[in-house]
Amino acid sequence: xxxxxxxxxAGVSVATVSRVLNHPENVAPKTRExxxxxxxxxxxxxxxxxxxxxxxxxxxxxxxLPQNINSANMEVANGVEDVARQKGYITFICNMEKDPxxxxxxxxxxxxxxxxxxxxxxxxxxxxxxxxxxxxxVPIVLIGETKAxxxxxxxxxxxxxxxxxxxxxxxxxxxxxxxxxxxxDPEPEAKAMLQGYxxxxxxxxxxxEEHLIYQVNNNIEGGYIGMKKMIGxxxxxxxxxxxxxxxxxxxxxxALKEMKLRVPEDIAVTGFGNxxxxxxxEPKVTTVELPYRKMGIYGARMLFDQIEEKQxxxxxxxxxxxxxxxxxxxxxxxxxxxxxxGEMF
Amino acid sequence: xxxxxxxxxAGVSVATVSRVLNHPENVAPKTRExxxxxxxxxxxxxxxxxxxxxxxxxxxxxxxLPQNINSANMEVANGVEDVARQKGYITFICNMEKDPxxxxxxxxxxxxxxxxxxxxxxxxxxxxxxxxxxxxxVPIVLIGETKAxxxxxxxxxxxxxxxxxxxxxxxxxxxxxxxxxxxxDPEPEAKAMLQGYxxxxxxxxxxxEEHLIYQVNNNIEGGYIGMKKMIGxxxxxxxxxxxxxxxxxxxxxxALKEMKLRVPEDIAVTGFGNxxxxxxxEPKVTTVELPYRKMGIYGARMLFDQIEEKQxxxxxxxxxxxxxxxxxxxxxxxxxxxxxxGEMF
DNA sequence: CTGAAAGCGCTAACAA
DNA sequence: TTGTTAGCGCTTTCAG
Numbered sequence: 136x137x138x139x140x141x142x143x144x145a146g147v148s149v150a151t152v153s154r155v156l157n158h159p160e161n162v163a164p165k166t167r168e169x170x171x172x173x174x175x176x177x178x179x180x181x182x183x184x185x186x187x188x189x190x191x192x193x194x195x196x197x198x199x200l201p202q203n204i205n206s207a208n209m210e211v212a213n214g215v216e217d218v219a220r221q222k223g224y225i226t227f228i229c230n231m232e233k234d235p236x237x238x239x240x241x242x243x244x245x246x247x248x249x250x251x252x253x254x255x256x257x258x259x260x261x262x263x264x265x266x267x268x269x270x271x272x273v274p275i276v277l278i279g280e281t282k283a284x285x286x287x288x289x290x291x292x293x294x295x296x297x298x299x300x301x302x303x304x305x306x307x308x309x310x311x312x313x314x315x316x317x318x319x320d321p322e323p324e325a326k327a328m329l330q331g332y333x334x335x336x337x338x339x340x341x342x343x344e345e346h347l348i349y350q351v352n353n354n355i356e357g358g359y360i361g362m363k364k365m366i367g368x369x370x371x372x373x374x375x376x377x378x379x380x381x382x383x384x385x386x387x388x389x390a391l392k393e394m395k396l397r398v399p400e401d402i403a404v405t406g407f408g409n410x411x412x413x414x415x416x417e418p419k420v421t422t423v424e425l426p427y428r429k430m431g432i433y434g435a436r437m438l439f440d441q442i443e444e445k446q447x448x449x450x451x452x453x454x455x456x457x458x459x460x461x462x463x464x465x466x467x468x469x470x471x472x473x474x475x476x477g478e479m480f
Numbered sequence: 481x482x483x484x485x486x487x488x489x490a491g492v493s494v495a496t497v498s499r500v501l502n503h504p505e506n507v508a509p510k511t512r513e514x515x516x517x518x519x520x521x522x523x524x525x526x527x528x529x530x531x532x533x534x535x536x537x538x539x540x541x542x543x544x545l546p547q548n549i550n551s552a553n554m555e556v557a558n559g560v561e562d563v564a565r566q567k568g569y570i571t572f573i574c575n576m577e578k579d580p581x582x583x584x585x586x587x588x589x590x591x592x593x594x595x596x597x598x599x600x601x602x603x604x605x606x607x608x609x610x611x612x613x614x615x616x617x618v619p620i621v622l623i624g625e626t627k628a629x630x631x632x633x634x635x636x637x638x639x640x641x642x643x644x645x646x647x648x649x650x651x652x653x654x655x656x657x658x659x660x661x662x663x664x665d666p667e668p669e670a671k672a673m674l675q676g677y678x679x680x681x682x683x684x685x686x687x688x689e690e691h692l693i694y695q696v697n698n699n700i701e702g703g704y705i706g707m708k709k710m711i712g713x714x715x716x717x718x719x720x721x722x723x724x725x726x727x728x729x730x731x732x733x734x735a736l737k738e739m740k741l742r743v744p745e746d747i748a749v750t751g752f753g754n755x756x757x758x759x760x761x762e763p764k765v766t767t768v769e770l771p772y773r774k775m776g777i778y779g780a781r782m783l784f785d786q787i788e789e790k791q792x793x794x795x796x797x798x799x800x801x802x803x804x805x806x807x808x809x810x811x812x813x814x815x816x817x818x819x820x821x822g823e824m825f
Numbered sequence: 826c827t828g829a830a831a832g833c834g835c836t837a838a839c840a841a
Numbered sequence: 842t843t844g845t846t847a848g849c850g851c852t853t854t855c856a857g
Contacts, residue, residue: 137834148844153836163842180592184538185834187529188849203554204756213548213575225589228573230558244570247525355760385760392762411549415700415730417737417762482850493828498852508826530850533833828857833850840845 136179144177145170156181187249192446194224196438197245199238200256201321203230207408207427211256211278214431222439224251233320235259246271252438257321258283274441278434280323288437290430290458294324294407297423297462298331301377301405304421304464306339308471310374310403313341316361316387318353318379325353328379328407347373351383358386366394372402375470381406381413384420388469399471409465421470424463433458481524489522490515501526532594539569541783542590544583545601546666548575552753552772556601556623559776567784569596578665580604591616597783602666603628619786623779625668633782635775635803639669639752642768642807643676646722646750649766649809651684653816655719655748658686661706661732663698663724670698673724673752692718696728703731711739717747720815726751726758729765733814744816754810766815769808778803 142149147170154162155170162170173179187193198215200208212228219226227250229241238259245253252274260268260283268275269286277289305313315332318325333343346369351361358378366372378384384406388398398404398418406413409424437456487494492515499507500515507515518524532538543560545553557573564571572595574586583604590598597619605613605628613620614631622634650658660677662670678688691714696706703723711717723729729751733743743749743763751758754769782801 138836139834149835150837150844150846151842154843157836161842166842182533182834183593184529184532185849186836188527188533188834188851189836191849193529203558204551206549206551209548209554216575225572225574225593227570229570230561248528248570355756385757389760411700412730412757412760415734415757415761483852484850494851495828495830495853496826499827502852506826511826527850530833531852533835533850534852536833826857829855831852831854833852835849836847838845838847841843 136177138179138181141170141173141177141179144173191249192251193249195227195248195250196224196252196254196435197227197229197241197248197250198254198256199229199231199241199245199258201231201233201259203232206411207425208256210427211431211434214428214433215254215435216431217428218432218435218439231259239264242268246273252276252442254278254434254438255281255283257281257324259321274438274445276434276437276441278430280321280327282323285457286455288441288456290433290437290460292324292425292430292460292462294462295327295331295334297407297425298328298377298379299335300331300462300464301407301421301423302332302335303339304466305375305377305403305405305470306335306341308375308403310471311341312344312347312371312373312375314347314349314365314373314376316349316351316358316365316376316378316383318357318383319350320353325379332377353380353383355382355386355389358383358388359390360386362387362390363394366390366396372396375399375403375405378404378406381408381410381420381422384422384469385412385416388416388418388420399469403469403471405470413465414467416469418469419467421467422465424465426460426462429460433460481522482527483524486515486518486522486524489518536594537596538594540572540593540595541569541597541599541780542572542574542586542593542595543599543601544574544576544586544590544603546576546578546604548577551756552770553601555772556776556779559773559778560599560780561776562773563777563780563784576604584609587613591618597621597787599623599779599783600626600628602626602669604666619783619790621779621782621786623775625666625672627668630802631800633786633801635778635782635805637669637770637775637805637807639807640672640676640679642752642770643673643722643724644680645676645807645809646752646766646768647677647680648684649811650720650722650748650750650815651680651686653720653748655816656686657689657692657716657718657720659692659694659710659718659721661694661696661703661710661721661723661728663702663728664695665698670724677722698725698728700727700731700734703728703733704735705731707732707735708739711735711741717741720744720748720750723749723751726753726755726765726767729767729814730757730761733761733763733765744814748814748816750815758810759812761814763814764812766812767810769810771805771807774805778805 138149142152155167231238257279258281265284275287349361351357406420406422409422413420413422483494487497500512576583602624603626610629620632694706696702751765751767754767758765758767
């Protein structure tokens with residue numbers, strides 16, 4: 136069923152049908168109703184490709200994320216989708232599997248498909264590719280720390296502060312030798328966290344010992360291996376381990392259990408991210424909650440602001456907007472705190 | 481950059497450019513090379529909307545899944561995407577959040593967007609809507625048990641056999657009173673599992689006791705609540721609990737711990753699905769592994785078979801194809817087996 | 826082997 | 842208020 140058939144059925148021209156679709160106020164009420172009735176009956180919806188050809192807008196946005204199998208990322212995605220759906224948009228969710236090459240592939244695909252906007256989560260883009268993309272003149276927003284150029288709108292989380300808060304909490308729990316298992320990616324975020332950790336140690340008069348800091352792969356296995364190595368290498372075990380992600384913490388805890396070390400009695404462990412499983416592990420993992428869904432929502436809103444500005448042809452070069460969100464501590468058992476335990480989930 | 485500009489730059493007509501894109505063999509080698517060079521230099525890619533208008537194909541498929549934040553579903557999605565990407569297709573991944581209304585919304589969207597094919601994971605479609613969709617004449621394949629009409633190609637898992645194997649294993653472990661925490665969805669699958677469970681009990685001469693069977697929500701909370709209720713209601717606790725999903729098992733274990741019951745010493749618990757976390761829980765959870773990625777891959781392959789058949793205009797009505805995949809036991813600690821423990825992940 | 830032109834379904838400027 | 846028509850970018854038939 137296409138516009139011509141509707142027009143014939145209603146005994147009008149295609150232009151009139153198009154008008155009731157796009158500018159109903161310019162059609163006589165009687166004609167409009169007659170046409171609308173037929174449209175409803177036939178359940179006619181305009182061909183989006185034909186529309187796309189004219190409007191140069193596809194009602195589609197692209198979201199590229201580092202990994203699929205990761206509830207945090209999907210939470211962000213859901214936030215994005217919430218607002219996109221509300222605007223009548225549909226989202227291409229693209230999983231780059233932490234492979235920069237794949238990120239570029241998808242970006243190419245999305246641009247070929249003329250998406251109206253792009254959201255990149257923890258993008259790995261380098262300067263060169265970033266400026267290539269900029270030429271395409273497609274609205275973009277970045278979510279999460281990235282080394283990509285900061286001429287784009289972005290929303291990110293103050294992970295340095297989150298890491299600082301956690302480190303401070305560990306000190307408050309009475310721990311002195313606090314090790315860090317720091318994931319290698321996303322790199323800028325890991326660096327920020329390391330910063331926060333070091334700053335607090337220094338401020339508390341605790342010497343930063345580089346041999347207590349391990350760079351590991353940002354997953355369960357990375358935490359497991361890192362923890363084993365660290366304990367193996369160290370003459371004296373640390374009091375606590377601050378993992379830069381919950382997954383790393385899981386791996387670390389698993390490794391400690393295997394070595395017959397009790398958590399938190401012998402070594403405290405904390406995570407970062409508040410993964411759903413953290414409240415089910417034994418012991419329940421103290422961690423830092425990130426506002427994932429919010430990140431997605433704010434990011435998408437910024438994107439639609441850009442899209443609407445662009446449509447309004449307000450092409451003036453504005454300063455990129457930045458939104459910073461805060462983290463929130465979730466004190467459970469694994470950090471060995473004596474009093475503040477007790478959250479259920 | 482559009483086809484006209486390429487044509488001008490090459491000093492040929494648009495038709496010729498189009499030809500080197502679609503039927504290069506019909507272009508003189510010299511002309512072809514000249515044009516190709518310009519295409520490469522300018523990094524020209526044809527506008528997919530214009531192409532879509534002509535070809536009535538969009539190089540896009542839709543995948544509707546029950547939930548996003550679920551690594552199993554995303555594994556399936558990755559399987560689908562693997563083969564789609566390879567074919568130059570991109571996938572709309574749509575999260576229905578277990579809401580049938582949303583499933584329909586998305587289906588409408590996808591059809592409006594003229595996707596070339598549709599894959600539905602654990603679809604909740606009823607007959608009526610299913611036949612509506614069938615009229616659209618878009619290739620469809622179903623993955624996972626569903627009550628939707630079986631006139632469609634589908635790949636599903638033999639969950640009855642999986643459940644039977646697990647039940648048999650529990651019996652073999654010496655358990656007699658085996659309770660079941662059965663998720664309410666996906667419904668057909670839950671039913672199949674219940675069947676498998678009952679069959680084995682009967683075959684082993686154990687009476688099926690309906691008060692040992694609880695229907696719960698298929699998530700952690702459901703398992704938690706169900707377990708608490710069951711223990712509260714039962715005069716004598718069961719030897720083992722067979723949960724129809726890993727998530728339910730997690731909730732159940734959490735509840736048991738709270739009630740100071742040891743797993744597996746006091747009560748054994750097993751799951752279904754082999755969630756990544758099952759090998760990290762305390763105790764590690766005995767479970768049944770489903771071939772998620774394979775499900776996606778096989779499903780997508782079936783879909784592309786249909787798409788290609790359709791293009792070949794072989795409109796002959798064929799019998800729908802069905803693929804059945806098998807599960808695999810993962811014996812860990814939580815089932816209380818004395819010997820076969822020892823898997824790492 | 827190549828070009829002119831029609832047409833895919835729709836929108837919008839221009840006329841009536 | 843409505844219709845006619847050009848054009849969005851591409852493919853393909855039909856002539857040449």
